[in-house]
Amino acid sequence: MMxxxxxxxxxxxxxxxxxGLVGKSLPKRTVGIIGSAAVGLSFLxxxxxxxxxxxxxxxxxxxxxxxxxxxxxxxxxVSVAYLIDPLSIIMLLVVSGVSTLIHIYSIGYMYDDEGFYxxxxxxxxxxxxxxxxxxxxxxxxxxxxxxGVGLCSYLLIGFWYEKKSASDAGKKAxxxxxxxxxxxxxxxFLIFWTFGSLDFKTVFxxxxxxxxxxxxxxxxxxxxxxxxxxxxAQIPLYTWLPDAMExxxxxxxxxxxxTMVTAGVFMVARCSTLFVLAPISLTVVAAVGxxxxxxxxxxxxxxxxxxxxxxxxxxxxxxxMFLACGVGAFTSGIFHLMTHAFFKALLFLGSGSVIHGMHGxxxxxxxxxxxxxxxxxxxxxxxATLAISGIFPFxxxxxxxxxxxxxxxxxxxxxWGIATVAAFITAFYMFRAVFxxxxxxxxxxHHQVHPHESPPSMAIPLMVLGAxxxxxxxxxxxxxxxxxxxxDFLAPAITPxxxxxxxxxxxxxxxxxxxMAVAVAGIYVAYKMYMKRPELPEKVTAKIPVVYDxxxxxxxxxxIYDAAVVEPLKNGSEFLWHGVDEKVVDGAVNGSATTVGWLxxxxxxxxxxxxxxxxxxxxxxxxxxxxxxxxx
Amino acid sequence: MxxxxxxxxxxxxxxxxxxxxxxxxxxxxxVIFMSIEMMLNSVNLAFIGFADxxxxxxxxxxxxxxLTVAAAEVAVGLALIVAxxxxxxTVYVDNLNILKW
Numbered sequence: 218m219m220x221x222x223x224x225x226x227x228x229x230x231x232x233x234x235x236x237g238l239v240g241k242s243l244p245k246r247t248v249g250i251i252g253s254a255a256v257g258l259s260f261l262x263x264x265x266x267x268x269x270x271x272x273x274x275x276x277x278x279x280x281x282x283x284x285x286x287x288x289x290x291x292x293x294x295v296s297v298a299y300l301i302d303p304l305s306i307i308m309l310l311v312v313s314g315v316s317t318l319i320h321i322y323s324i325g326y327m328y329d330d331e332g333f334y335x336x337x338x339x340x341x342x343x344x345x346x347x348x349x350x351x352x353x354x355x356x357x358x359x360x361x362x363x364x365g366v367g368l369c370s371y372l373l374i375g376f377w378y379e380k381k382s383a384s385d386a387g388k389k390a391x392x393x394x395x396x397x398x399x400x401x402x403x404x405x406f407l408i409f410w411t412f413g414s415l416d417f418k419t420v421f422x423x424x425x426x427x428x429x430x431x432x433x434x435x436x437x438x439x440x441x442x443x444x445x446x447x448x449x450a451q452i453p454l455y456t457w458l459p460d461a462m463e464x465x466x467x468x469x470x471x472x473x474x475x476t477m478v479t480a481g482v483f484m485v486a487r488c489s490t491l492f493v494l495a496p497i498s499l500t501v502v503a504a505v506g507x508x509x510x511x512x513x514x515x516x517x518x519x520x521x522x523x524x525x526x527x528x529x530x531x532x533x534x535x536x537x538m539f540l541a542c543g544v545g546a547f548t549s550g551i552f553h554l555m556t557h558a559f560f561k562a563l564l565f566l567g568s569g570s571v572i573h574g575m576h577g578x579x580x581x582x583x584x585x586x587x588x589x590x591x592x593x594x595x596x597x598x599x600x601a602t603l604a605i606s607g608i609f610p611f612x613x614x615x616x617x618x619x620x621x622x623x624x625x626x627x628x629x630x631x632x633w634g635i636a637t638v639a640a641f642i643t644a645f646y647m648f649r650a651v652f653x654x655x656x657x658x659x660x661x662x663h664h665q666v667h668p669h670e671s672p673p674s675m676a677i678p679l680m681v682l683g684a685x686x687x688x689x690x691x692x693x694x695x696x697x698x699x700x701x702x703x704x705d706f707l708a709p710a711i712t713p714x715x716x717x718x719x720x721x722x723x724x725x726x727x728x729x730x731x732x733m734a735v736a737v738a739g740i741y742v743a744y745k746m747y748m749k750r751p752e753l754p755e756k757v758t759a760k761i762p763v764v765y766d767x768x769x770x771x772x773x774x775x776x777i778y779d780a781a782v783v784e785p786l787k788n789g790s791e792f793l794w795h796g797v798d799e800k801v802v803d804g805a806v807n808g809s810a811t812t813v814g815w816l817x818x819x820x821x822x823x824x825x826x827x828x829x830x831x832x833x834x835x836x837x838x839x840x841x842x843x844x845x846x847x848x849x
Numbered sequence: 850m851x852x853x854x855x856x857x858x859x860x861x862x863x864x865x866x867x868x869x870x871x872x873x874x875x876x877x878x879x880v881i882f883m884s885i886e887m888m889l890n891s892v893n894l895a896f897i898g899f900a901d902x903x904x905x906x907x908x909x910x911x912x913x914x915x916l917t918v919a920a921a922e923v924a925v926g927l928a929l930i931v932a933x934x935x936x937x938x939t940v941y942v943d944n945l946n947i948l949k950w
Binding site for chain 2: 825826827828829832833836
């Protein structure tokens, strides 16, 4: 089966071709089925390969399949080749699995949309690019997928391009991502320059000979990490992700929560060999991750748009994953990536279900009391919220706790402290969202809005993801040796830190109880503020107007970027346009034409039109020339 | 009796200058045309004078070429003048100044 690994990206690509070329003339039902089936088939192939991989002994679980040589130019050799190892197979499973569910969900969610076929074509193209990204065996093919998902992200954010805010958001995402891609490219150049290859295996084997802390490896990992901050929305390049919520909600679930934005984490984990050789880069990764985690979480507290709350929550959770990678716990990062894919996709789909039921309303201030109208959405949403808050035994508990544990046990107490506070805030704002949306008084207009439960095509994916959010964390059960199947499976694909952390069981249990207590405290505060005494939030915000204003306006970062980067760039371009291009370049061209014209206007007076004048001129010329020839 | 070559040349130059003056100052295209013919023939005269002086037939050969070309030129030139007259009703070159832009 492994020889057929190329089928995995092929199916979505075929789906893209069919839906993109002839989808317009197909009935909507067929378009939806083709789109979902293409991804579903990929998922089945992935499962078959996964089972086959499981049969191999642990140290043989790394298979490369070369499809064909793509570029062969002297020492520069790149193949279209796939690397099947525990890391890529986990990513393939998560991507194709979650994608399938979201495709099915989209059939219901997007049914009334004009661009139904266009939507499915883009979505399939996205899955194709994402599967290429995670299964590539070299940096360049990975970069192809990397750019492909960026393109699809742009297309899907701006899906409703008639809306100015949507097309602006698409542009913003694309431009901000280009900054990151620039870093990725520089990293790739450095890697090729240093190792003479872009192949993962060759590069990592060659890198092992370098000493820890080597300057060139630090440089390339920092460049790669810049790429990761762009794609995975970390400080300083996170600003595009909240705006990306202009896209359809299933897109937010698939691209901007579950899969694409985790590409940066995946890339860092893939390059773990390089990163463990660069302690400075690791510290940067951990610091950026921890800062982003708490920073985005605080913004999430003050948002009223349900999707924006989730967007900032995604940024924050991605920060956790980077924190895990930064403290050397790459497996924990990938574990959190997986559980996050489940519960965050579920949260987004749940919010989509709410928006669908509320006829497009996204402001939580106009919701409330939806619990009794949409029970399935409510209960699955609750499961996901508990998972993200880190309540035992939901999926997020295991992964988040592992990250906190590794930060603490690795001696990174500051990062641990930040992450713990962020966990408290996470629990708070997530339950704030739940209480504002599903509980309390009904604040919508009953004559205008009739909330209703979503159709089965939307409800079933919710329930499947709910089940995964409930039990998905159990594959990484901690403490008891041998039960953390996830870590044991993934370990061969990751280069571990030199000093592995071993802590006694009681210590681990204490940590767990503590982090859960933090989460419960967050939930309790949210309950107090938004259920018991709904007047409390206003009182609190009134007491700290400056802080609240700062957080509500997202620390004015968009405005700062506008003033510091966008405006100077615009003004510089204006100057180059009006000043240099129009005055200097055009001036030189037009000026030479004007000069010639001015000269001609005088010279033309010589042209009388009388043949005899010309004849006289010829005669004078002849006399002069002859006179010269004779007289010299 | 032998006519010295300077006589030939003097007559030739006189004819040529008359032709040039005719071309430059006369208004009627036909007269200008005749002046050009006169210039051509003055050149022919110079050719023959030199042929006699150098005792070579090359000059006489050239005269035949010039005569042939002049005949062809007259045919074309007169046809042009007729065409101009038909078109504009005049052959005075003062009125033919559309060569300028």
